[in-house]
């Protein structure tokens with residue numbers, strides 16, 4: 001199974017299944033001399049763990065990271081950094097009943113069709129658990145980017161159709177500190193309350209919800225991104241689309257550009273800088289030096305308690321109601337994962353630009 005790595009100079013590989021003994025990541029290409037301890041990684045992993053809201057998975061993993069290689073005396077050595085996360089809270093019993101049944105919306109059907117064998121316990125490699133390894137690797141990239149004054153942060157702008165007040169909460173006014181205290185990492189307290197109520201209502205009905213996460217990069221220098229196939233926006237879209245439940249990626253004005261005229265969509269330039277940012281910080285695949293602004297559309301979690309029509313491995317029709325420990329929405333746990341993927345892409349392009 002190839003396709004487990006991302007990046008050209010800063011390269012991240014993840015490994016492990018949801019109910020296997022452990023999961024983790026290998027980071028290659030990180031320059032030597034960067035400060036890196038387990039606690040630098042742990043603080044990011046703690047943000048992804050379940051438990052912020054009642055609607056998150058009851059599976060309680062410690063997510064305690066071990067650095068197995070690549071550092072010495074708290075600094076990177078330039079050799080591969082191996083990150084290890086033990087799966088300590090595994091309960092595969094709920095999957096025994098559905099081991100031959102394909103869950104609608106999940107990877108069961110496609111993994112089985114592709115490989116003829118699949119680890120049915122907890123979604124195997126297609127599980128949200130795999131994203132812990134991404135967050136651990138993203139923390140390494142973050143240590144590198146912070147040396148260059150770059151910051152990546154993300155927050156919820158919509159959940160279950162409830163949208164933040166965009167007149168009050170514009171991109172430029174939102175910071176990591178503004179959203180840190182909210183359970184859903186949402187900048188609009190009124191919208192967040194309505195989202196939490198809706199999540200609880202939907203959880204009780206045995207269903208799930210999707211939403212939108214916005215990601216902002218501050219302090220990015222101009223010039224990052226490689227024409228033509230490794231454009232910054234192309235690499236960011238790929239990295240974000242590789243996260244389970246992400247079904248769409250927008251940059252800047254996104255799909256709204258299709259309704260604009262050229263004079264509305266172009267960002268006028270002055271000697272003091274750009275007057276707007278419809279481009280989302282990227283032109284011709286290269287960063288402009290403005291904030292990079294992305295949005296991802298997140299689908300509802302596929303494993304739901306409501307009855308659903310499906311089929312099994314033997315070719316029978318089945319009505320399925322899923323038990324077990326599942327999130328009701330990938331939000332807010334997906335937020336540090338989005339940050340990690342963007343951070344990894346930026347670290348890679350930063351090193352590529354330095355190599356020119």
Ligand SMILES: Cc1cc2nc3c(=O)[nH]c(=O)nc-3n(C[C@H](O)[C@H](O)[C@H](O)COP(=O)(O)O)c2cc1C
Pocket residue numbers: 057105106107123126127128129131243244245246299301302303325326327330333334337
């Ligand atoms: C942070 C996170 C948590 C997730 N939790 C669950 C879960 O509890 N149950 C579930 O069925 N899917 C969960 N998923 C979603 C599946 O991993 C995903 O829907 C599946 O791999 C199919 O991929 P696709 O949605 O991209 O088509 C989660 C995803 C993420 C990113």
